[in-house]
Amino acid sequence: MQKVWEATELEYAFLFTLRKVNSINTEGFKPFFNNLPVDPYIKGDYRLxxxxxxxxxGDRVIKLPHGYLFQPKEYNPLVGDIKREFTELDDGLVELDIFKHLVLAFSDSCKLHPEAEIGAHQIRTTCSPDNMGNPAPEGIHRDGTDFIGIFSVDRENIQGGETHLYTAKKEKPVFSKILNPGELLLVNDHDFLHFTTPIKPEIEAQGTRDVFVLTSPSLLIEA
Known part of the structure; x- marks a missing residue:
């Protein structure tokens, strides 16, 4: 795994890492981002x-029963303290070897306990010539979990969408990078806040940013 840090920030080297998951061809994921439901909890219909x-x-990834996402308002001031329900990942996606490789890469890299629950968020953020898309409408934040993985699947006709990590909201970011397809950023949620800048189109057409966000614990509660 490649360690990532600012030259003057060596003390953070073991708290976040960036790696390219070579076993994953992101082309296999792309069709499954074309039928995502709109996130009903965010105004604007730009996030799906x-x-x-x-x-x-072991080497198996086992899907658990349906659950509800719940975050306290202290972590998500925008939609915290709300029991949110989302459509499950498509069965065809879950059955892909590349999806299994992604979940295993996250679990192995974070050295998760075998019974640790993992939430897999499949997210598309859209933008248009008239409207920017906001991958992080809650602002600079923590998720309220232990570990976060942000895996970039695709960037289509967009500029922006740079991911930042912070040790405090009023400090400068210690990490800033546009995540390219195939890159997985792993973050200790206890030590860093994160944010991704808004996106806008490069040319006069719709733009999209497709990612998986993995969390452990999952932040889901039983249905």
């Missing part, structure tokens, strides 16, 4: 989303 939860057992 599915969500499922899993555990890893």
């Amino acid at each position: 989303r599915r969500l499922s939860r899993f555990i890893v057992s």
